[in-house]
Amino acid sequence: MVPKADFDSYYGRPVLNEPTWRAADIAGYLFLGGLAGASSTLAAAAELTGRPRLARAAKVGALGALGGSLYALIHDLGRPERFVNMLRVFKVTSPMSVGTWILTAYGPHAGAAAATGVTGLFPGLGRAATVGAGVVGPAVATYTAALICDTAVPVWHEAYREMPFLFAGSAAASAGGLGLLAAPLSEAGPARRAALAGAAVEVAAAARMERRLGPLAEPLKRSGLLRLGEALSLAGALAGATVGRRSRVAAMAAGAALLAGSACTRFGIFQAGMESANDPKHTVQPQRRRLARARAERDLT
Template identity: 85%
Template sequence: MSQTDVRMDGSAETRADREATPGSAGRRRERLVPQSSPADSYYGRPVLNEPPWHAPDIAGYLFLGGLAGASSALAAAAELTGRPTLARVSKVGALGALGGSLYCLIHDLGRPERFLNMLRVFKVTSPMSVGTWILTAYGPQAGCAAATDLSGRFPGLGRAAGVGAAVTGAGVATYTAALISDTAVPAWHDGYRELPFLFAGSAAAAAGGLGLLAAPLDEAGPARRLALLGAAVECVAATRMERRLGPVGEPLRRSVLMRLGEALSLAGALAGASMGRRSRVAAMAAGAALLAGSACTRFGVFRAGIESANDPKYTVQPQRRRLAKARAELT
């Protein structure tokens, strides 16, 4: 495709591209190269601004927050069923994962006081505001549950804190799905139905993996069952989301991290439920695979969302389909 300029003498001059200089003379000259499919974009430019989040921080926050919340739920179940070592491992693991997730969040925010500033208001329509308060309610309870278990003091307070951490931990494990779905990023926004189930399953698989990795075989039954359930939910939710999203789900379908996460989660869950019953080495390998699979899934979802935001066709094409459907309904 070419552009035609008319010169002062009235003759036409054709050139292969066009240079546009916005504003006054002397500013940066911007080169615009027409694309082969202009209906999908504006000169190949992203329609959306790329989210300012960084992969190691926010993707790590998604993974560690899910691990912390689900581990607190597993700890409460283990304590209620008389499995003290599994309960202790899960409580300490939840506290460590919570610390890591808060570090990732605050590091991405840039300054710790920004997190505290979010506590000045409570806005029920804002997933960020609700999530901040859920974290604030969860953190002290998770810390109290772990501290009382390790010290052996105030067991009644520790049990109450453990139950409270299990309840609020469910929110910690899943609210991040609502958080990223409440953006304009196509792969996240359009996947709002399945993302909570995907994150819940991934968190459960990770918590079960931590239990298998550190708890003795005779106490690891709840961890094995939770890992198997979590891996199944994770894989079903991911498959359903990728199919339902259609073209918008392309970044998810071609994500190596997503495929690796599903494979590791399923392999770890099956190995834990079979060989992990009899072999401590097999249980530890299964636990490591489950943790790695959950991390791959969270990083895969994050990177697929960034890819869908950077490619304008994932924004333009769904808009055109919705407009065409609306016109068809009117006629």
């Protein structure tokens, strides 16, 4: 029987075209961008408060994450050789364009910060670059939230209020994790606290997001990756704050858990978005409810 084109959609097929983004690239990019941005800020904070090894570890980590994120971003392009076309225009309407310019500003700072940090050359310039990267870092960490929310993918778009906080928290947690992993115990205090606060914000934002999205939160609630990410982040943060204070090995394990947790969270968010884009009911039903509400309001007035 020619299948009934049911009320929700045309032969059950999605209304939206599935994002062409590959998870390894773009979810990876979300994670690495967050790690880079937050690490830079953490590095600046560490440097200014006299924690040179934490600062250096964070700077190197930030530069590495930046490099990785650029690799992922370019790898996902259909025409990588045209990457520079990103600089043709500056579009405030495009988070990717804004993000590109943010990265353009951030990249040299992060690079200089790491280079001077490792080599010890030009300490003055290094400090300036470190501070610069630290100030731009949060933007690097959070603009990606606007990037994915500024799509028609139902879960992403509808979650735009919480997403930046979730990303900020997740970024802080991962940066903290990297600090825990790389810095000596003596200097890891900010990393421990960043991890703890970051994980808390990440989990709180996710919970709020799921509550507010109602039926649309289904892909989020169903996501094993998100649950795993939360668990790893919380466990890492708690472990870091407790046993991690005393044991270098424990601190490293906690850091690894935090990094993994943050990555899982980003992959989970990415996956949930893809699922919502591929299920027409997530597109059609909220829109129908919205129309019904508007109609009801019209009828009232």
